[in-house]
Amino acid sequence: MKRLLLLFGVVALLVAGVVPLQAAPLDPGGTFRDDDGNVHEPSIEAIAAAGITKGCNPPTNDRYCPADSVSRGEMAAFLVRALDLGPTTVDYFTDDAGWVFEADINSLAASGITRGCNPPANDRFCPGGSVTREQMAAFLVRAFGYDDDGGGDRFDDDDDSLFAGDIDRLATAGITLGCNPPENSMFCPTRQVRRDEMASFLARAGELSPITPPVRCSVLPADNIWNTPIDDLPVDPNSAAYINTIGAGDTLHADFGSGVWPPGSNSPIGIPFIEVGPGQPDVAINYTAYGNESDPGPWPVPANAPIEGGPDAGGDRHVLVLDRDECVLYELYRAFPQGNGSWDADSGAEYDLTSNSLRPDGWTSADAAGLPIFPGLVTYDEVASGEITHAIRFTVDRTRNEHVWPARHDASSLSGSQYPPMGQRFRLKADFDISGYSAEIQVILTAMKEYGLILADNGSPWFISGAPDDRWDNDMLHEWDDIPGSAFEAVDVSSLMVDPDSGRVGG
Numbered sequence: 001m002k003r004l005l006l007l008f009g010v011v012a013l014l015v016a017g018v019v020p021l022q023a024a025p026l027d028p029g030g031t032f033r034d035d036d037g038n039v040h041e042p043s044i045e046a047i048a049a050a051g052i053t054k055g056c057n058p059p060t061n062d063r064y065c066p067a068d069s070v071s072r073g074e075m076a077a078f079l080v081r082a083l084d085l086g087p088t089t090v091d092y093f094t095d096d097a098g099w100v101f102e103a104d105i106n107s108l109a110a111s112g113i114t115r116g117c118n119p120p121a122n123d124r125f126c127p128g129g130s131v132t133r134e135q136m137a138a139f140l141v142r143a144f145g146y147d148d149d150g151g152g153d154r155f156d157d158d159d160d161s162l163f164a165g166d167i168d169r170l171a172t173a174g175i176t177l178g179c180n181p182p183e184n185s186m187f188c189p190t191r192q193v194r195r196d197e198m199a200s201f202l203a204r205a206g207e208l209s210p211i212t213p214p215v216r217c218s219v220l221p222a223d224n225i226w227n228t229p230i231d232d233l234p235v236d237p238n239s240a241a242y243i244n245t246i247g248a249g250d251t252l253h254a255d256f257g258s259g260v261w262p263p264g265s266n267s268p269i270g271i272p273f274i275e276v277g278p279g280q281p282d283v284a285i286n287y288t289a290y291g292n293e294s295d296p297g298p299w300p301v302p303a304n305a306p307i308e309g310g311p312d313a314g315g316d317r318h319v320l321v322l323d324r325d326e327c328v329l330y331e332l333y334r335a336f337p338q339g340n341g342s343w344d345a346d347s348g349a350e351y352d353l354t355s356n357s358l359r360p361d362g363w364t365s366a367d368a369a370g371l372p373i374f375p376g377l378v379t380y381d382e383v384a385s386g387e388i389t390h391a392i393r394f395t396v397d398r399t400r401n402e403h404v405w406p407a408r409h410d411a412s413s414l415s416g417s418q419y420p421p422m423g424q425r426f427r428l429k430a431d432f433d434i435s436g437y438s439a440e441i442q443v444i445l446t447a448m449k450e451y452g453l454i455l456a457d458n459g460s461p462w463f464i465s466g467a468p469d470d471r472w473d474n475d476m477l478h479e480w481d482d483i484p485g486s487a488f489e490a491v492d493v494s495s496l497m498v499d500p501d502s503g504r505v506g507g
Helices: 041-049 072-083 102-111 131-142 162-173 193-206 237-244 378-384 439-450
Strands: 251-255 275-278 285-287 319-323 326-336 343-352 390-394 425-428 451-458 462-466 488-491
Touching: 041 193, 072 102, 072 131, 072 193, 131 162, 131 193, 237 488, 378 439, 390 439, 425 439
Parallel strands: 251 462, 275 319, 285 343, 390 451
Antiparallel strands: 319 326, 326 343, 390 462, 425 451, 425 488
């Protein structure tokens, strides 16, 4: 039976499964923008509503970082908020001075829930250390007072764990099921606890009702060509010629990452985007080159919207604005902010993300292929979630003066059949071994096998498009520098087309 323990006179905030009332209904997608579709999202929303979590990127706090490991400092904060533990003037540890969670750590120690990280002295807390699943069990058992071990030996892999008894008590209380569903014969005691898993542990311990937010706007319909697997489609007859022209020996390059390039510049690595809400005012968009193939403003483009390459950049200077409330995407090419709040741009396109409609044939967009850019970007959050479910944008240096569905535009004077047309789909060959790459890189490479790449612009060969993010590990992104173009093949997607003016796939 789950119960809340009154520790040292502390009155717990969470009782009888009651979640504090929210001031207003949740917006589509909920509190955080990086947990959509996560199996633990209802628990994340529950602990957010209860005030147990605030987010992971202060002061904005619009992300939860579900795939990150829980630090010991974060664990202290979670439990102090869950149990409404009061402050203490005693400083228990020597290694937490200056940490944002120092007060929470001391409160947790005063309650007897933590003892330290270096027995027997226990004068350190190791606030930056990651919490393992066995340590999590001990924290929750002490915090919530679980004392029934159900006869013990619930799992096959915790016999040597110092916390085996706590693990059995946690399982008997129904807070954990195991780590290898559906058998759940294992607990994985030494594995680090992820923040999304921790939300579910805390929600169960506090008897919080799950909260499922309204579905956030998706990026194009599920039956759109961008979101359709192509792993079982036939190889294009011109595949070998295309690969050789692009460069069979040239290798992949992540055209995104953390920080800036070159060093000392103000140029983030990748194509940035910004999300706006209903309060963002519309501003005038003035087209300077391809206005006859562009969608008119006004658009809700903030004056400080990030520009590809930074504010001083030459080149494409893409600006991408995503309004998830209205389900609309706005994209500009060679965009320049003006002093009156308006924007000048060579071209621009507006996309209804609930629609499969394509632009008029022959029209450009913010991209040479006349396609949207954002649906093809690799983002940190989706990689951290463990899955990419869309095709990925990439560039090559020479293209044909033709385009194939779903592209609407081309930008070349070359007519040879060896040159790939805009919109051509490619995929990483099924037998290419990805097992030696980091888990995050495997997520991207798996998407390249299942959903493939879409040729969208002229540029450097095999450059893969993504959004800049300070959380990217640039060294990790260089792991695939050894993957040659010969590992790819062109794909014929024509069998999926039901209407040349629609991105909807048949079947």
